[in-house]
Amino acid sequence: MPTIEGAPAHGTVAHLLPQTYKRMVAEWLEEDTPSFDYGGFVVGESMAEARLLGKSKGILAGVPFFNEVFKQLDCTVDWHHPEGAPITPITHLATVRGPVRHLLLGERVALNTLARCSGIATASSSLLSLLRSAGYPNTLAGTRKTTPGFRLVEKYGMLVGGCDAHRHDLSAMTMLKDNHVWASGGITKAVRAAKAAGGFSVKTEVECQTLDEAIEAADAGAEVVMLDNFTGDGVKEAAKKLKERYGSSLLVEVSGGLTESNVEGYVCKDVDVISTSSIHQGVKHVDFSLKIVPKMKGGEGDESGEV
Known part of the structure; x- marks a missing residue:
């Protein structure tokens, strides 16, 4: 087993x-x-x-x-x-x-x-094997883009394949995406509200489109920032600056259209988590x-x- x-x-x-x-x-x-x-x-x-x-x-x-x-x-x-x-x-x-x-x-x-x-x-x-061969030592995770009613099976498959299943549902960690930020009036307001609701036991992650957004999220108290739809070079530059500023207290996740054909370009030691739906959506x-x-x-x- x-x-x-x-x-x-x-x-x-x-x-x-x-x-x-x-x-x-x-x-x-x-x-x-x-x-x-x-x-x-x-x-x-x-x-x-x-x-x-x-x-x-x-x-x-x-x-x-x-x-x-x-x-x-x-x-x-x-x-x-x-x-x-x-x-x-x-x-x-x-x-x-x-x-x-x-x-x-x-x-x-x-x-x-x-x-x-x-x-x-x-x-x-x-x-995961491809990433290990490319020298990536950290976490490869799936996403919440799973089939309603069949999520448990799909998450289980990710785990058997050696990957992290990421959050299982809306009650597992708070992930603030662009719609949350826009609806609440900004990243700082959204993070503070999330921390007030979730308390000390629930981590908060923020989806960020720029390095400045990631810095704002981290300064507001987010434990995880997601660099979403960055280029490979953009990820490496942003992740390096974030680690220099916050160290291991901040987890850096990278996501957005990552597949076997392009993921090697995002490999760097400053990225803690690479997440992708390509390991569970539309697979053979x-x-x-x-x-x-x-x-x-x-x-x-x-x-x-x-x-």
Whole structure:
């Protein structure tokens, strides 16, 4: 199971999940079979075995969600590869056992979730590797540009891929964007109001378009400034000046259209966080399939273990 850098050795990403994810899985299953299960009627409830196959390259992620789908359907899952493992097509990743009707009830829900989560983990890992190769030692984070109702899965995929999930919702840190600033009458007023509301335990971040805006935000009490849509050279110059003035007491984040094709130009030691939606928005899914093992003439399944 993947772990988080700097966390205790016994901790895994799966340990972060709230119990509410089980209710979310139940809702997915209800959505997929809102009334009669016609296909399930055809196959019945004899015991069967199915193999989860990884059919394209990527990073395996989303195991707890896959497990919970089949747990709620009275099936068991035996994993042959750990979460976070690289997938080389075609790999027999897991074996699922249970009533054949139940295997088919969970198939599409489980595969869709695994494919999306693994795709995000793969994109996250790829961009992080690129940055590490370019000499960037600090944090790569996602954004809040996630799918409503599916955020937990997408954030989980970022973590399995080795990235920071950034804030999860509006209640996690206060981020003041251009609309907040304009609506409140300026950066200083917005920051002071945010600090009054959030108290000592909630950090405040301000999206800034210029170095002067970043300085104003930091002077007003913001703990994080985001240099938004700067050029690579502009980031390096602004981040250096901010660190010279505020030191480690101020975190400098860089964001705005960053992808594998341009992110290396923003790498510098004075940037604490690089954030991008490119690791989770519109990423390619990893391809999986679930294949029921055919019964042999004697009524036994093929136990060869080959795909």
